[in-house]
Amino acid sequence: MKESKEVPRRSLLTWVSSVALFGSAVISALANFVFLKPRATYGAPSRFSIGRPEEFPPGSRIAIEQRRICVAREGNQVAVISTTCTHLGCIVAVSDTGFSCPCHGSRYDQDGNVTGGPAPKPLPWYQVKLAPNGELEVDTSVEIKPGTYYTV
């Protein structure tokens, strides 16, 4: 009687410990995946506001060098285009015809398409929208289709 009861209890304990140990091992293993992508960086934040729409008069193309973007406004349409050269990452200058890179002479048109030089890709467009506080908010982590404007 006593013996027959002993066996299931023992195997139950074995079960419990192995499940628990296995579980902790799985948790620890899974936990490592969090390190694949850094959660925080010390760099510039990707979401930031650039000011009220009135600060960008219609027809203007204003470069904000610190943020590496160019704000283009036509009528009540706003777009934000990156000013980081797709060749080796210099800051491109805003010119009459579009953008031109001072480093190796890449040229882009007004929409950021490559028109000359070594640049392999067009300049990306970033998401921009009106934040609740009435300022334009740019998110450089979200690239949008070139040519899509935001209406203010």
Place this chain on the structure above:
Amino acid sequence: MKLALAIASLIVFAVHGVVFYDQFFHKWERYQTAYFDQARSQARSELERAEMEARRPRIEQILVTNFGAARVDRCTTCHIASDDPRFSGLSHPLKTHPYSTALGDINQAGRWVRRHKFNDFGCTICHDGQGRGLTEYYAHGEDHYWPEPLIGYTVQHTWKKEYQKFLKGKEYMQANCAQCHTEENFAGTPLIAKGRRLFFEKNCYGCHRIEGISDGTLGPELTEAGKKFKIDYLWESIVDPRAGMATSFMPKFRLTEDEVKALVIFLKSRKGINLTETSLALFRARLNQDSAPPAAMSQPSLPAPSLNLVARGKELVEQRACAACHKIGDKDGGIAPDLSFEGAIKDEPWLLEHFKNPRALIPDSIMPAFRFSQADFEAMTAYLISLKAPTPPASPAEIFKLFCARCHGEKGDGQGPVALYVDPAPRDLTKAAFMNSKPRERFVKSIQEGVPGTSMAAWQNVLSESQIRALVDYIFTAMVKERGRELKARNLPEQNPVPSSPQSIARGEQTYLARCTGCHGRKADGKGPNSLDIVPRPRNLRNSPFIQSISDRRMIESILYGIQGTAMPPWIDYGMSQKDAGDLVNYIRSLTQASGRRQLRAGR
């Protein structure tokens, strides 16, 4: 065995689970999700709703590069609605940062525009705290008043609960406003201006140094006080200086609560050298002469001289908190000598010169040289001169109590209440070995004429010769007690037998270096390596008023025969001749003559 293993593994599992939960399910994620949900429900367009739908929690940060070292503020990770005006009615952390015209925000047709954009300024520049922290503890510290005052001041272990009620209020923020708004009378920081005024009015500047503002050396430097100390510590140090350090001799000032608060806020704003206050900036401002004397140098103006000089002097002495250290009438700071009858024991030129540079007359005095105007010094001198002594009491015991006990102590043991702060220390009148080795005439003379270069005043205008003799007799019977043997004058020349010459001084220096530096120190300032263990302290031989007042004979006698009751040995026993002593006297006199000349030059 198996049971233990099962329990242990369950515990490990549970701990792992908790750690996992803690590390991967953050509070800020919940706050952000709540924000997204609410923002979505308030969305006015389909597009906006879709955007909110797409947003996932992530660490938000502001990188502030415009002011000094770059700082990273991640406060908006939890306080994600701080710039979203729709959330003004909610509670923290999902609450709009209030708008305020005092901060420069403007209301344009119902829509507020911030003056200090969070994007440019970040949060910790005003609120303090740790911008990188992502939990309440790491970001705020343990401060239950946050965000009203500065963050994190309660975490220090000396936190004093008694001062808790004073340390609350938005005013403390001014200390941080002043980091950028350094103008002296900036409208937004009235308490900084008040604190700065008090810093001068209460003579804090006499003892404390703040780079560019003041250069006292007695107290700790306060240039970076705001960086080093928390507000409760500053508050405590002002109202109760001895609470933090038992040996502090900072006086307790009579300050109202508002005044303490202003001082604390002013000190909290001192976080290093403010470039607008450096001597170069001050010099430039003075050159340009565009306005009144530059910030730091200007003294707050006191009410214009109204009544006569004495009344004005009295006003100044009272306002400038002289009684914080000295005793005047019934006010007693308990640190410095009694000024209640200063007019009877000092004369006008002495007082005036002592005001300007206390250490020219008493070289080891701790009194700071205050930067008052000449007119103020004259008025204060006039007031002190007007303070005459009361008619001395009849019995020598009462005279001693009234005039002598503050320094020499009730028992005459040199342990009066202010003795600690008087240098050279008051003589221990109970030390029979010393008292009996000197003729009584010398004590009579010291009382009559005072001892130059020390705090011992001349009492001849207050006490008659017979009163002084009675006092000396009283000291010998009541304090010395032991009767000494009859003294007979030693056979010593009145004048130094060795004429002063460069050779003699050089020989004296050799002897001095070989024999005297152990106690009197290499610089002859009485601070040699052995001096710490010696009471009374070795004499500062650079005290020129003192050295000049004593005769060659007394010096030679002290060197050759020692001074009984002190550590000065009789050097004649160690084979020193009168000639050697003469060289030493020449050397010692050469020191003070040189420094006397230096002082003169500096004074001119």
